[in-house]
Amino acid sequence: MRLPKTLEKISEFFRRLPGIGKKTADRLSLYLLQMPQEDLENFSQNLKQLKTTTKKCRNCLNLTEEDICPICQDEKRDQSIIMVVETPLDLLAFENGQIYEGVYHVLYGKIDPLNNIGPDDIYLKELFERIKNNIDQLKEIIIATDPDMEGEATAMYIRDKIKEIDTEEKLKITRIASGVPIGANIEFADYMTLKKSIQGREVFK
Numbered sequence: 001m002r003l004p005k006t007l008e009k010i011s012e013f014f015r016r017l018p019g020i021g022k023k024t025a026d027r028l029s030l031y032l033l034q035m036p037q038e039d040l041e042n043f044s045q046n047l048k049q050l051k052t053t054t055k056k057c058r059n060c061l062n063l064t065e066e067d068i069c070p071i072c073q074d075e076k077r078d079q080s081i082i083m084v085v086e087t088p089l090d091l092l093a094f095e096n097g098q099i100y101e102g103v104y105h106v107l108y109g110k111i112d113p114l115n116n117i118g119p120d121d122i123y124l125k126e127l128f129e130r131i132k133n134n135i136d137q138l139k140e141i142i143i144a145t146d147p148d149m150e151g152e153a154t155a156m157y158i159r160d161k162i163k164e165i166d167t168e169e170k171l172k173i174t175r176i177a178s179g180v181p182i183g184a185n186i187e188f189a190d191y192m193t194l195k196k197s198i199q200g201r202e203v204f205k
């Protein structure tokens, strides 16, 4: 049996999302059918606006609806510490635990030669520009890329480039603690693990 056309189309859409098979997609579509009309309209309105209202912060590239994201605008945050993360989800993981008081820089990926992702394919240039332009105000760069092979290679690349920029060795470059069993993915790490990984960060030699 096939679902009626609209349901089928919605189910097909869900199937394009990661980790969703046909059965789950069908179930989700039918579930939507039971929700109040108002909720569905709100949802479809948000979907419609998603790409036009969401942009990247001019400073840190975090997702925001303003030019500068709320984290960069927050005067209570320590602007002298930048934590470099791979994705907005990693940023969220740190933010949800409220365990970090500095600001961020989001790379949107990591250097991954096997998949043809080089330094120019992620937001590294923006990071180095930002460091160059603010070197007098900055104290520390925490590199919080994933502790897997590509994440480590990206971390080393960042460290070497910062050293080229920071000829007077003013900046402290640290790496989140690798002794903490963080798995290979910050996004899924729990709050205690992330807290320990920041507290235990070490100078990245």
Ligand SMILES: [Zn+2]
Pocket: 057, 058, 059, 060, 061, 062, 068, 069, 070, 071, 072, 073
């Ligand atoms: Zn920002």
